[in-house]
Every structure is written in C-alpha cells, then in structure tokens.
Amino acid sequence: DIQMTQSPSSVSASVGDRVTITCRASQGISNYLAWFQQKPGKAPKSLIFAASSLQDGVPSRFSGSGSGTDFTLTISSLQPEDFATYYCQQHNTYPFTFGPGTKVDIK
Amino acid sequence: EVQLVESGGTLVQPGGSLRLSCAGSGFSFNDYWMSWVRQAPGKGLEWVANINHDGREKYYVDSVKGRFTVSRDNAKKSLFLQMNSLRAEDTAVYYCAREFPPMITFGGAPDSWGQGTLVAVSS
Numbered sequence: 001d002i003q004m005t006q007s008p009s010s011v012s013a014s015v016g017d018r019v020t021i022t023c024r025a026s027q028g029i030s031n032y033l034a035w036f037q038q039k040p041g042k043a044p045k046s047l048i049f050a051a052s053s054l055q056d057g058v059p060s061r062f063s064g065s066g067s068g069t070d071f072t073l074t075i076s077s078l079q080p081e082d083f084a085t086y087y088c089q090q091h092n093t094y095p096f097t098f099g100p101g102t103k104v105d106i107k
Numbered sequence: 108e109v110q111l112v113e114s115g116g117t118l119v120q121p122g123g124s125l126r127l128s129c130a131g132s133g134f135s136f137n138d139y140w141m142s143w144v145r146q147a148p149g150k151g152l153e154w155v156a157n158i159n160h161d162g163r164e165k166y167y168v169d170s171v172k173g174r175f176t177v178s179r180d181n182a183k184k185s186l187f188l189q190m191n192s193l194r195a196e197d198t199a200v201y202y203c204a205r206e207f208p209p210m211i212t213f214g215g216a217p218d219s220w221g222q223g224t225l226v227a228v229s230s
Contacts, residue, residue, distance in 0.1 A: 034216030036152070036217075043202055044144075044152065044220055045220070046216070049207060049215075049216050055218055089152070089217075091206075091215055094166045095166065095167070096142075096214065097154060099151075100151050
C-alpha cells in the first residue's frame with residue numbers, strides 16, 4: 001500500500017498567517033492527490049483535486065502544488081473559519097490512502 | 108444541489124451484520140464512482156471501498172475484504188455497504204462520498220460527502 005505522511009502533525013497560527021502543509025507519498029502518484037478540510041463533528045470538505053485544482057466554491061487563498069511524491073497545501077492568509085484538520089489522499093493506486101492529518105489551531 | 112444521506116448505522120454486537128445505505132440526489136448518480144470512507148472515534152480518515160458506475164468494478168481496503176460488500180442501485184440512486192463479521196475495530200462514522208470527475212475509468216477522489224452514520228461494534 002502507498003503510505004501517506006503529513007507534516008507538521010499540528011501547527012499553531014494566527015489569523016492572517018501563511019500556512020503550508022506538506023504531504024509525501026511512499027511512491028510516485030503523479031498528480032492523483034486531493035486535499036480535504038474537516039472541522040470537529042463535521043463531514044470532510046473537498047478542497048483540491050489533481051494536486052492543484054480548486055473545487056468549486058473553495059476560496060482562492062487555498063492552493064496546492066506538487067507531483068510525484070511531494071505535495072503542499074498552502075493557505076495564503078489564514079481566516080478564522082480555516083481552523084480545522086487537513087488531510088491529503090492519494091487515488092493513484094488501490095487501496096486509496098489518506099494522510100494522518102494536520103491540525104491547524106489558533107495561536 | 109448534490110446531497111448524500113447515509114442511514115443504517117447503529118450499535119451491533121461483534122460478529123454481527125449491518126447494511127448501510129446512502130441516498131444520492133441532485134446529480135446524475137449513474138455517472139459517478141461512489142465510495143465509503145470511515146473515521147474511527149478520534150482518528151483520521153480511512154478509505155474503505157468504492158464501486159464504479161455500473162457496479163461491475165469494486166475495490167476494498169484489505170482489512171474489510173471478504174467481510175464487506177459494496178453495491179449500488181442506480182435506479183434508486185442508492186449506494187450500499189453490507190458489513191458482515193463485524194469487529195470492534197470497525198467502530199467508526201461511515202461516510203458516503205461521490206468520486207470526481209464523472210465517467211472516469213478509474214476511481215477518483217471525493218468531491219461531495221454525506222453527513223455520516225455511526226456504526227458501533229460492542230457487546
């Protein structure tokens with residue numbers, strides 16, 4: 001199975017900060033990488049597909065990049081509603097696998 | 108508006124069976140792969156299974172192979188997960204998700220999610 005790792009596991013940040021989360025795959029997955037946001041007690045929300053394409057309705061402060069094994073999710077200016085846990089997922093090889101998550105909380 | 112509504116979650120004893128359902132609306136259900144993703148209490152997301160448009164292709168995570176079966180009824184715009192031989196480690200919120208984009212030949216990543224249904228396996 002392809003293992004997905006994320007760093008950091010948690011980050012404390014302030015409103016207006018730039019936040020970058022890294023996701024690494026144990027083998028190449030081309031650009032078959034998606035990012036999700038989840039708030040406590042809620043279903044995940046899809047943010048990015050194909051490593052860098054924003055889902056409809058997702059604010060432009062979110063961006064994704066990368067290909068192969070290394071990917072990043074960047075929030076250019078953190079807003080109060082962005083405090084949440086973020087997951088990456090590869091869908092290149094079965095079984096599809098998620099990263100362990102990165103919690104973004106208030107500094 | 109795309110809507111996915113799961114049902115069927117409940118408390119079940121170890122070794123028992125359960126069938127989850129997911130009703131889709133607001134989109135052309137038979138154009139999309141569909142998947143189940145679960146989340147154990149306080150843990151991360153785990154992809155469980157998916158199924159292609161016509162139900163002929165199905166994939167599973169190893170931990171549920173031989174115990175869980177994913178199926179769909181396109182006429183009723185519904186997705187199902189038959190869960191047998193349930194174990195304590197199957198305790199989780201189970202989410203139904205639509206995979207994106209439509210009409211692909213291989214599974215994709217979710218773009219829409221249901222609200223989840225809780226399955227608790229305990230004696």
